[in-house]
Structure formats: C-alpha cells, structure tokens
Amino acid sequence: MGEFKVHRVRFFDYMPSAIRAMAFNSHTERLALVRADGALEIFNFADHYFQEKVIPGQDGRAVEALCWVGQRLFSAGLNGEITEYDLENLRPRYTVEAYGGPIWTIGSNKQGTLLMVGCEDGTVKMFEILKERIQFQRNLERQKGRIVSLSWHPSGTLIAAGMMDMIRIFNAETGKEMQHDPESREVVVWSVAFLSDYTIISGDSAGKVQIWDGLTGTLVRTHLVTKWDVLCLSVSQDESSLIAGTSEGTVVQFQFISSTVDQQEEEWVRTRTFKNHSHDVRALAHTETAVVSGGMDTQLVVRPLLDKVEKNTQESAMRKIALPHRSLVCCAKKAGLLLFQFPDHLEVWRVGESDGHGEENTHTHTHTHTHTHYLILPSPSSSSLQVSKLPKDLCLGHQLCFSSDSTKLFASSRHSSVIVVALNQLECKYLHTLKPKSGESRLALFFSSSYFQLDKLSIVAIETTVTIYGSVCLQLHCTVPIYSSCPTAIAIHPTTSHLVVVHADQQIFEYSLVQKEYTEWSRKLQKQGLHSLWLERDTPVTHVTFSLKNPAHIILHDMFMFCIIDQSLPLPESKTLLYNQMTLRSLPEQERIRHSHAFKICKNFKHVMCVSLLEDHSLVVVERPLLDMMSQLPAPVRQKKFAT
C-alpha cells in the first residue's frame, strides 16, 4: 500500500441537528425524517438504510410532524403551514396556510383521503387530499387548549386527540366531541395511538403510558415508564407491539400478549427497554422488524427486534446512523484546499505544512476561484453561491461540477436535467441543458466529470441509473446497465477513463467508457464475489478517488475505514483474511507479496468524512469524532445514577 504523509483534519465542526419527527412508509420501505433545522431526509430501508435524498431546510420553518399519504409526504410546523414535498426535485412542492396558529401534529386516515392537523387554537382541521394539492374541508369542534397529538381510528370514524390534561374523542364525520378522558393533574398528552379494537394508548408528560378503552373512556391500565416525559409512541402494523420514547433516552416496548399460554385473553405488558440515546427520543417508528428511534442526540438508531429477524445476521445488527451518507468535504488536489460544507455556509481551509500540530490557515467564506484546478461544490443552495449573474435556470442546484479545465460548470437541476454553464473570468453563460429520456422525471444525484481522451464527459446518476453524457457534443454518450441498488459514490478515472461506481449494497463496478462495457477487472470481481466481511460493513462508501501516481489504485472510504484497491493484485478469496495489513507488516518481504490482495484496508481512522489524495501524494483524512459531536449537545435530563 505504501506510506503516506497524512493530514489528519479534525476541525470540521460539522454538527447535524436534532431529529424532530419521523414517518415510515411501509409500502415503499422509506423513512422520512425531519431535523430541527427543517432538513428532510429520506432513508431507503430496503436498500441498506441508505440516505437517498436530502432536502435542505429553510429558515423559520420548524417542522413538527410528518405524514406519508401513499407516496406523498406532508409536513406541518409551528409556522402554521402544511407543506407537501416534491421528492423528485427535492424541494417543497407547495405550502398551505392552515390559519390555526402553530400546528403541533398531522395525521391522515387509513384510506389516504383526508389529512388532519391539530392546531394551537384548539381546532382540528381536516383537509381533503386532492391529486395535486390539498383543500381545506372543515374544522372539528373547537377545544380550549392546543391539540398536541392526534390519532385516527383505522376505520376512519373516530379521532383521538391528545391535549393538555385530557384526551378527546371526536366523531370524524360529524366533528362532534364524543367524550373525554380527564387526567388528574397538569400533563401534556404528547402522543396518542388509536388501535383498531378501540383501545387508546397515550403517552404523557407525567411519564405514563396509559391504556384506555376508547368506547367507554375508562382507564384500563397505567404503566409508569419514566420520571420524565413520554414523548412519542409508535404502534406496529399488526398492533401487537407498541414502543414509547422517553426523555431519558430510553425506548420502552409494550407487547400485546396473553398472560397464560393457552388463553386468548391478551393484555399490554411492558417488555423490553432499549437505551440507545443519551437525550430525548423525539421520534419513533415501528417497522416490521425493527425499532427506529431518533432524538436530540441527532443519531438515527435502527434496533432490530430479535424475535422478528434471524439471529446473527446482518439484519440483526443494530445500526446507528450518525453522519450523512454524502460527502460534505471537497478537496482541491492541486491547490491543497479543503472545502467544508455546512448547512448555511462554507469553509475553505488550506492544507498547511505539518509541524506536528496546529496547521492550516482559514478562508472562512463562501466563494472560491478554482482556476488552477477543478473543485466540486456540492452546495445545497447554489443561488447564494455563484458568481454575480447566474442564469435563471440555475436557481436550484443540488450538485455542482466543474469540467477539468474549469471552463464549464455543470449543475443538476429539476427533472433530472443538468445545466451546463460556460465560465470565464467575469461571467458565466448558459450553454445547454442535458435532459434525460422523456418520461423519466427523476433527480440527478451524482455527478462527476473527467478528462477523456476523445471527449469531455459528465455523468449523471439517477437513483439507480447511471447515464453518461459527452460534454463537448453535449449528448448522451451511454447508459451504464441498471443495478438494483443506489450508487453511493461515482468517479471517472482521469487517465483510463474507467467509471467506478460503488453501490449501497457495497458492490463495486468498473465500466469502461470507451468500450461501453464492464471492464475485465469488474467482471472478475463479480464472478468471484466480494469478500463477506466487505459486504457486512454497514456504512456506505461515500467517496471514490484515484491515485495520480499509480493508475491501478482506487481509493475509497466509508465512515470507519479507507481502502485502496490495487487492481494489479489478485482479489481476496472468501477464506483469506480481509483486514490483513497488520499481519502483512509482520511478514518478510517475499511472504508479503504472496499474502497481499487487492483490498488494502486501513482502519486507523474513525468517523471519516473524507479521504483524498493530494497531488504531492499526501493523504488528507477529515474526521469528525462522535465524541466531539456529543460534547456539543445540550445537557440531558438529570438522572440518578447508582452510587453517585
């Protein structure tokens, strides 16, 4: 593998914001997650929990609740607006003012025809879901306090609403209040769930999970779960299991089981407790096999239920998703510059001379001139970024890419199109729009460009499809065969013009753009199969780059390791040791050659955000230690610890 001078960068103060709400769509197996800064993230649970889409947040749009209606995603927030998202173009489609003050909760009926929101002024407002928009239908009977939580009975006739000190049950058709279940003292019913057997389960600020008979309004059972608040509830699809998230960071599971083996009488019994969070659990989702939780500590935790999955498989492993599945760091290889992307600003750092410690001066501002070399700027909102006069079409870009001679800028745009802009010293000029084939209106996700001996190319990856465009003639060059899993990182080799694509299921493909087919090495890799340990890794490869010295080297990294693939060496057999760098070091020279294989993996770094090889053959590793992130969090609720 050789030795590198390593710039170990640990000053990228990236801080994800707290998870506020979650909604799981069991049909598409996608989890929508909204953070405190309003950013929306879509995770594809079917495809290795890959973070498929990110819609950046906007100022003053704190989202409180999320709701899937079929494939459509609605959110509501304290600004009193209901927003539907355009998941293709990654932007809000429209917003509707509810005129009820801040909205605390949103929900839809099972049929997907009606949407209801609970407002600060005590009204539950019903909206009819139309094909392109939603339309206000009516108000339910207005209450005195704010409506904090709502749940629709599966039949669609009854609505349970959690309020201050009470739970009210409405008839959804007439809008009349039917009854209420008073609480004894000052509590907030943070969450309610209406089950099909007319049981209402509530979680409140007194730390209780209470089970009510929804027809008679009587309290069946109280479970005191915590000394603090029960913030959220989630019921499994078959209503046999319920989870409650608390301010202590615990998730408590309740199960609907019979008390004796043979009898049919079942009751809700508290069973497991999961403690995977240090702070409030604000959002929960109960999938078929797992408990998904997120909260103030910004991590998304997928905890499989061991009675639902096979033991000791990849599926049964717990996942903590702490860092985004995108590269937030760019590296200018020639100039030795690092660009850190924050939600609202950018930072450029210059790689300094390492004198052991303390290095690198900052240019803390947004704009960069990249005449010497190209620089990819994956800015979320390019409108604030570029040179003074931007073409009108470039108002929404998710990814940017410069051509290698810095004369052209490529920006992804709506409807999966790519806008090509010509650049010179002073101005930029709209050149062309690369449009996908008709009928496909999806979004460009990945984006790279490279020098190619015949032509200049740009590539576009659209969900699972990778398309290549020639950048001089600006026409479709070819399309890489479709693979079922999302590509997580794409790069074109600067000299051999091979395209390397890494997918969310950890597969690696190499595609020759000249021959328009998979290369020999890629075929061999597919034939032999990747090493099982490689496939077991649970974080996606977020960046691929190449060594300028040795064209056979591909450098890629995920959160916990970086790997140099030496294409000249044999591939590892299924029985060989994959992580063999330490053993290789102890072997003599002759032995070493015999034992080495193509995957050279270095695990010295943790929580890697970026690994890049500079032109002077030194390595830049940007780390973001989780402990640093934890230390920036506010103090959790005080808990009595034993012997303190």
Added chain:
Amino acid sequence: MVEHGDIRVVHRGGSKINFRKPVITNDSRFLLCASGESVKVFSTSTEECIHDLRGHTDLVTGVLIKPSNHLQAFSCSADGTVRLWDFTDGILIKVRLLPSIVVCPLFQLVAVHLPQSGDQLVEARELSAVLTGISSNPAATVFGRGGEYIASANGLQLEVYFFKKQKAYRFSLKEDNKKGGKNTFTCVACHPNDDCIATGHEDGKIRLWRNFNHKKEYTYSTLHWHHSAVSSLSTNLLSGGIESVLVQWRYNQENQRDFLPRLGAAITHIAVSPDGALYCTSHSDNKITIIQSCVKVSAVIQGLVKGESVGTDLMIDPRSKSLVLNGKPGHLQFYSLQRDKLLYNLDIVQQEYIHESGLQQFEVVKAAFDASGNWLATVEERKQKGAELELNLKLWAFDEQTQSFVLNTTISAPHEAQITGMCFSHATDSQTTMLVSTSKDGHFKAWQLAAQSQTDADEGPSWSCDFVGAYHGLVPECCSFSADGSLLAVSFQEVVTVWSPASWELLTTLSQPPKAIRNLCFGRLSCSKYLLGTTDSNLLCCWNLLTCSLEWSTSMDVSLLLADPLSENMAAFCCQAGLFVFKPSEPRPLFSQKAVCSGMVTRAVFAPREEMLESCEESSQWLNRSQLYFLTQYMVNNTNRSAVKEKKSLVIDDSVAMTPFYLLLGKHRQQQQGGDDPQSGVSAERTPLPQGSVAIKELLQTPAHVLPSTSFLCSMFVQSLLISVTDSREESKHAEEEMESEKEEEDSEEEIESSRTRPEQQAAVGGGEAAESAAPAMTKAQVRELRRVKKLDHSWLAGLLDS
C-alpha cells in the same frame, strides 16, 4: 447419671438452618427447615423449635409440604432417601429409597414415581430423567403454573419444559453485555397464575419472561434494583440479595416497589406462606426472619452464626456458661450450648456494617474472658489494601445491672502489628487483673487495670499498659498464664520464655527446636507445674517448670491443644481429627480415638457440665466435669459426651494404649532427664537420642572447663558403652524427693501449690531424677551421674564422693 457409657461424638447443633429454603405450612403456624441431618419444625409465632425430625443419615437437601396432605412433609437427603413426616407430631411415616444413580458429571432432574404402598420402607424404582444439565442450586429450578411446566436455569440458559406437550424450550442470553454486567442466572420463580417466569441474574437484574412457549417470539422485560447478584426470588415477586433488603415488586407495575431494609445479613432464600400473609427470609448469618405482610419483622430464628472463619477461639463465658465466638461481622455471639440457641450478640465494633462484597471491614479477631467473667477483652482489626493496619483493643466490664458487657477502655493501636495471642491472668483471688497480648511487632504487652487517680473519679478504673516485653527481637506467638497467675509463658518462635508477672523478670527460657511453637498451655490443678507446647515440627512437649526441663516429648501432629479448666486433663487434636485426652503427669492417654469426625477440627473448647457425672469408667472419667465441644469444617458444632442411654460400655484395654502416642510417651518417660541449669539448658536439652550416644554427646558437648578430669571420666565412659543388663525402673523415691527439695532451695521459685498436691505431684514425676544410690552401675545411671556432675559444677567432687 450413674450409668456408664462409651464416648460418642454427638452432633449437638449449630448447623446451618439457611442451607435450603424453609417452608411455611398451610396454616402459617409452623416453619420447616433443613438443618444438618434433621428437619427442624419451628413455631412461626414463638420462634421455638417444636420438633427435630431426625432420621436422615446425611445432609437434608430439601423439605416440601405434601400437596395432597398439608400435615405431612417430604424431606430428601444426600443419603438417597426421601422421607415422609407428620411434622405436627414429629413422626416418620415413610422412607423411600431412591435407586443409586450412576454418577454423571451433570446434574439431572429426575421425576420419581412414588409407589403407593403400606410399608414404611419403600424402594422407588421408576425414575425418568426430565432435564439434564441443570444447575445444582435448587433455587434455579421451579414448577410453573399448576405444575404444567418446569423452568430451570443453568449458566446462561433458561429451559422450560412443558409436561403435557413434552416439549422443552431453551432461551439463552449473551455471555456478557457491554456494560460488564453478568447475565448468569441465579434463581428462578414462576407466577402462580400467569405464565410469567422471573429470573434473577448475577448483575442484579430480574427478567420477566413471557410468551416462552414460542421459540422465537418469547419476550422479556428487565427490572433492575439490586446492585449485585439476586440470590433469591419468590412467587410473589419478592427479591433479595447481598444488600439485605427485601424488595417487593408489584406485578405489572414494576416501577413501584416496596422495600424492607436492614434485615441484618444477605438474603439467601425467600419463602412465602401459601396464603401470602407471612414471608420468611433466610440470611447468610444462619438466621431466618419471619415477616408479616412485608412490613414487620415478627420473629427471628437465629442459629449459630458462622462467618468465614472463627477468628476468636471458642470460649466459654464463665458466667452464663455459653459458648462465645465471633458471629455477625463485628459482633461476638453468646450461644447456649444446652438449648442450641443464640442468646445474644455483643456489638464489638460498634460501626454500621456496609453490605457490599469486597469491602474490608472491622473484624473481631481475638477475644478473651478473665476467669470470673468480669472482664472481656476483644481485638478488632481492619486491613485495607495499601493502608495501615487498624487495630483496636477493647476491654469490656460486666455490668451487673444490665447483665451485659459495657465498654470500659478502648486502646487504639495497642500494637504495631497483628495481635497473635491474648490471655488474662487466671488467678481468681488476685487483686489486679492482668491481660497480656502478643503481637507480630515483636513485643508482648501487659495491660493492667489501673485505679483512676485523675480528677474524673466517677469514670472508674481503666486499663493501661503495664509492661512491654521482648525477647531478642523474635516474634511472640502464644502466651499463657499458669493457673495461679504466678507465671507467664510467652513463646517466641522456638523459644518459650517464662516470666514472673509480679516483677516482670525473665525467669527461664525453654526451648525445643527446631520449629516454632504453635500452642502453649499450662497444666491445671495438680499438673500446674507442667507447661505443654506443640511445635510446627509435630512435637508435643511437656516441660516441668520445677526442674525447668523437658519432661517428655512425643512426635505428634497436634493441631489443637487445650486444657480442661476443671480438671488436669488436656485434649490434643491431631490433624486427621484424632483426639487424645491425657494428663500431663501420666504416661497413658486417658482416651484416644482415631477420627472423631471427618475433616479437620478447627476449634474446640471444654465446657463445664451443669452437674457432675459420677462415672467410674476410666475412659470416660475425664468427661465427668466438662464436655468437649469442637467445631469442624463441615458439621458445625459437635460435642463429645458420654452417651448415657447406651448400656454397652466399651472397655478400653491396654491395646488401646498401644497407640503411637503411648509408645512414644512411654519411651520418653524412660529416658529421664536431669534438671539442667536454665542457662545451659538450651543446648543440654537438645535432641534426646538413644541411650548410648547420649553419653558420648554429653561428654563431647560439655564445655571442657566444667568437665572432671579425664581419668575420672574414662571408666564411666567405657561403662556407658557396655550393654545394660537391667532396666532403670527401680528408682528410689526418696532420693528423688531429696532432689526436689534441693532444687527448690536452689531456684528461689516459690511453690504455691498446696501441700496436698505436692506428694502426688512428686510421685507423678516418676523417675524424674536419678538416684545416686542405684546399686548397679548401669549406663543410664552413669550418664545421669555425669550430667549431675556437670550441673553441680563446683560441688561435683562432693557428689562423687557420696556415690
């Protein structure tokens, strides 16, 4: 009490009553618990032991009320029988022999079909294994609701076996969770009505298992309050552990729990009466507490507390005649031997005991009573890792009003190192009481009750140090006062020093190399001139303090040596639990038995009888005045007493006396030793060897300047090498008497013994000294003469002329 009987070892009590879970009867009136080889029936209201169901020949391993007849109880034992008792009347109803099971390495749970038959002794033949590889702890196996299933935990696995379906489900836990808690199961309990199994774990968690009739969809919830292992769980979801707090969890409202703290010691078992009104908890200090409705401790049944080790020796409180030893941590227990009941605990340390494992706490390591029982001295120590030893010597005075001991003086750090021995002066009539303590710091200290001369006269007298003694920087091990308190013997490794407590003068040193002295004991009454000691080199020595010489010694592996305070008898326990009872003055042991019990005898004590026995059997006479109690490792408290019920009297004939002990003793008795000067005694006493070489050695080792002329010695020396014709048995006692008086004059040691004992004593000395008038000049006599010559030093010529 005139009947004669042989001497038997009888298990007297003090056995563990916390060995297995006790059982409360259906009417909550009785409590049954396994206690050693018997089952004891206690009254739950009066704490009184009502019946002692005896019959098993080995440890009772379980007690159970018969479900079909709640006035009968089953008990099982390691002797392979199951017995059925009527516990209200204390009658054995049936005995069932279990077939001997092939020894297998794993514990098996077997179902036994109990045949219905009228005979009292029935052999059960039908056995079927239900589960294999179960835990040996009976708390880890329990029947479920209505006996439909059985749950058993072993290691990290819980196994549930359904009898109807004949199907077993196994659930395992991970070996170790991340936080270092151990998931090992410790105990199991089942809900009586619901299908819910509660399991206790090593890390203090309790798991409630539900849905366990599914291979995969089983589920459990975790409760956590205990900080270390949950040692017991009961069906009412009561749990207990080392914290000695009884925790009652509310089923289905597990966040709410009730506590009953300060139960005194770690909880080992919890039992609940069938109506749920009474709980009883067994504790690690051999105690059963009966609790009414989880709030009130209504009765405490306390057995003999046996801690990790009996640091203090067994003692007899002279006043109450109760056995005293250290019991609960930091306490001395007073235990009635007659009633097998704990009388009371005396808090010595007077500090809160913290129930946590691995914590070094103050422990009572030494205690001593004075002869009248007015004073009690205790030593407590705490050795923390990396810290200095903390020592306290406390002296307690008996308070007549409260009838208990009251702390008089606390001496902190009486010594710089551990105290190895402590004893009171035995003199009952002396004005001042004296305590001597020996320590590893190389000193022994005498403590005396000093009259208070200071202003605060109302405080009364207190104790202070009177004398600090040392001997060549050696470490003192044992100390002993003579019966009259006039002599103090302190052993310094292999040297025994004898001091006069009145003047603190070193009177003499006795030595029996090469190993250190292990025990030291003065003879009593008529034998009070003898000092006995045992050494590490398996030697039992007896010194005559009048002659300051070794009276006899025998090679014997003595682990324990003790004197009967009421008679001359001494008892010695060998390492293999052999017991010898002897008088220091007599050649034959009064009693000997090879193995009185299995295992080593760790502690023993002579306890005075309440009324004297009139036994004329020679072998059992020594038990007339007192009984010998001893403590073994396994059985807790045994006593040696004459069995009065059995008529068959065992005659100990002379063949019994032909034990190694006797042979050696007899041999050494023949080899009489002259009274050497204390100064030269160290070398002269060394290694009594066969007769011929003694003379040579004597000749060669004696310093040249004290030897008579060679021409004089020559004839004697040659004679010594000749074969002797007659034995040295014929010795004139007159000469002996002469010698005694002579010696008394020489050593200015006052003889306080009454004149009544003296002749007897002198007679007992036997051939202590050689007679000058021994007519045939035998080798032995010659040697003796030679020695005497040497001893007399200047007057040897005169002595020679006499002969």
